[in-house]
Amino acid sequence: MYEGPVQDLIDELGRLPGVGPKSAQRIAFHLLGADPADIARLQLALQKVKEGVVFCDICGNVSEQPTCRICRDARRDPSAVCVVEEPKDVVAIEKTREFKGRYHVLGGALDPLSGIGPDQLRVRELLARIGAQEVTEVILATDPNTEGEATATYLVRMLRDFPGLTVTRLASGLPMGGDLEFADELTLGRALTGRRSV
Amino acid sequence: MYEGPVQDLIDELGRLPGVGPKSAQRIAFHLLGADPADIARLQLALQKVKEGVVFCDICGNVSEQPTCRICRDARRDPSAVCVVEEPKDVVAIEKTREFKGRYHVLGGALDPLSGIGPDQLRVRELLARIGAQEVTEVILATDPNTEGEATATYLVRMLRDFPGLTVTRLASGLPMGGDLEFADELTLGRALTGRRSV
Numbered sequence: 001m002y003e004g005p006v007q008d009l010i011d012e013l014g015r016l017p018g019v020g021p022k023s024a025q026r027i028a029f030h031l032l033g034a035d036p037a038d039i040a041r042l043q044l045a046l047q048k049v050k051e052g053v054v055f056c057d058i059c060g061n062v063s064e065q066p067t068c069r070i071c072r073d074a075r076r077d078p079s080a081v082c083v084v085e086e087p088k089d090v091v092a093i094e095k096t097r098e099f100k101g102r103y104h105v106l107g108g109a110l111d112p113l114s115g116i117g118p119d120q121l122r123v124r125e126l127l128a129r130i131g132a133q134e135v136t137e138v139i140l141a142t143d144p145n146t147e148g149e150a151t152a153t154y155l156v157r158m159l160r161d162f163p164g165l166t167v168t169r170l171a172s173g174l175p176m177g178g179d180l181e182f183a184d185e186l187t188l189g190r191a192l193t194g195r196r197s198v
Numbered sequence: 199m200y201e202g203p204v205q206d207l208i209d210e211l212g213r214l215p216g217v218g219p220k221s222a223q224r225i226a227f228h229l230l231g232a233d234p235a236d237i238a239r240l241q242l243a244l245q246k247v248k249e250g251v252v253f254c255d256i257c258g259n260v261s262e263q264p265t266c267r268i269c270r271d272a273r274r275d276p277s278a279v280c281v282v283e284e285p286k287d288v289v290a291i292e293k294t295r296e297f298k299g300r301y302h303v304l305g306g307a308l309d310p311l312s313g314i315g316p317d318q319l320r321v322r323e324l325l326a327r328i329g330a331q332e333v334t335e336v337i338l339a340t341d342p343n344t345e346g347e348a349t350a351t352y353l354v355r356m357l358r359d360f361p362g363l364t365v366t367r368l369a370s371g372l373p374m375g376g377d378l379e380f381a382d383e384l385t386l387g388r389a390l391t392g393r394r395s396v
Contacts, residue, residue: 001289004262005246012240017228023216025286030215031247032260039248042210043241048203049229050237062230064202088223091199 006032058129060105060122062087070103077101082139083126083155085109085148089141101137104129109147110154118154126155130162137166144172204230256327258303258320260285268301275299280337281324281353283307283346287339299335302327307345308352316352324353328360335364342370 002010006028014024031039055061056068063069070076070090080101084090090103106121118124130138140155142148152169159167172190174183183191200208204226211222229237253259254266261267268274268288278299282288288301304319316322328336338353340346350367357365370388372381381389 001292002260002285003267004260005243005251006260006285009243009247012243015236015240016225018221018224019217026216027214028247029284029286031244032251036248038213039244042213043244043248045203045207045210046229046237046241046244049207049226050234050241053203053230062200062202062204069201086227087200087204088227094199 056105059103060107060125061090061103075100079134079136080139081126081130081135081137082141084141085143085151089143093141099139101139106142106151109142109151111147121151123155123158127158130159130165135162136164137168140167140169144170254303257301258305258323259288259301273298277332277334278337279324279328279333279335280339282339283341283349287341291339297337299337304340304349307340307349309345319349321353321356325356328357328363333360334362335366338365338367342368 001007009028009031010021010024013019013027014021016024019027054063054066056063056071057066058071059068061068061070065072077100080099081104082093082099082101083104083106084093085106085108087105090105093099093103104122104126106123106126108116108121110116110118110121129135138155138159140152142151142155156167156169159165171194172187173194174180174187174191180188199205207226207229208219208222211217211225212219214222217225252261252264254261254269255264256269257266259266259268263270275298278297279302280291280297280299281302281304282291283304283306285303288303291297291301302320302324304321304324306314306319308314308316308319327333336353336357338350340349340353354365354367357363369392370385371392372378372385372389378386
């Protein structure tokens with residue numbers, strides 16, 4: 001619809017997830033009128049990510065240095081390892097300020113239909129880590145969906161043979177601030193099964 | 199929340215209009231796993247826009263060459279000029295396939311509170327163009343909001359003295375496919391005022 005570079009930019013922006021044609025157009029015209037320094041900063045940020053982001057050699061989280069901030073932090077309890085699918089899950093759990101242990105980022109969840117088996121995830125690294133360090137609890141914090149549940153079930157089986165290791169799973173139940181009548185059957189069922197005496 | 203380049207990219211993406219922190223995170227992680235060639239294309243598109251987009255020396259629309267595709271097209275009627283605020287308005291009108299004339303892009307609308315007067319818009323160029331060429335109709339297609347209406351009113355006054363020139367304004371009324379009961383009073387009022395015999 002537009003000529004030359006403007007349409008190219010709209011096309012490229014429109015390929016990003018969650019950016020539709022209208023948003024792409026809006027962003028492109030914003031950049032057209034933006035300070036060249038702002039565009040240069042965005043270009044530089046893209047360049048750095050293109051050149052490769054470093055992943056922590058211990059936990060697999062995105063990192064600035066070979067070992068990430070959390071794995072370097074001596075105040076974090078090395079005996080508890082929280083296993084998550086993605087770096088954004090680490091951020092979500094960190095925001096709760098409830099967990100003082102370390103993380104292990106799998107890089108996804110088991111999904112045989114998409115060809116993602118244990119070898120495509122950082123499962124071997126997890127087992128090696130638990131074997132080498134004095135880990136006493138592994139918290140399985142994969143997503144509460146089909147792939148995440150399958151991954152948790154698989155990991156429970158793999159972790160069964162480590163002596164003295166407690167394996168836990170995040171509680172399923174009603175989301176806080178939610179409305180009981182709007183909860184789906186599965187969630188409400190889990191909330192019932194997991195009921196606690198008060 | 200993230201370390202290094204990933205957070206930088208999330209921050210830069212989050213500055214774009216309509217991109218919230220969640221979308222920025224989603225786009226950043228998409229780019230993290232994207233083909234470097236895709237990122238390079240986005241970078242190139244940004245570079246070209248940063249280096250400056252060409253504006254048509256006749257109508258002011260974004261253009262690849264000094265004169266845009268529409269102004270170069272001999273089949274387009276030069277006697278009718280449609281005045282719009284922004285390049286995206288040209289695209290919107292082109293999509294209707296109802297208009298076979300030329301355009302004039304003002305580059306915005308009058309907005310004295312933001313310091314945008316006639317000198318900040320391409321008003322002088324419009325008057326020079328109408329004086330020099332055999333234009334018989336000017337269609338004022340500025341937005342039907344306060345600034346757009348003010349701009350149209352101002353242009354009507356400026357164009358009054360051109361002999362033999364018809365100045366028209368896009369019809370206001372009920373949007374097609376809309377529901378009469380959900381129309382706002384102003385729109386419904388305009389639809390009544392502008393009623394046509396059928």
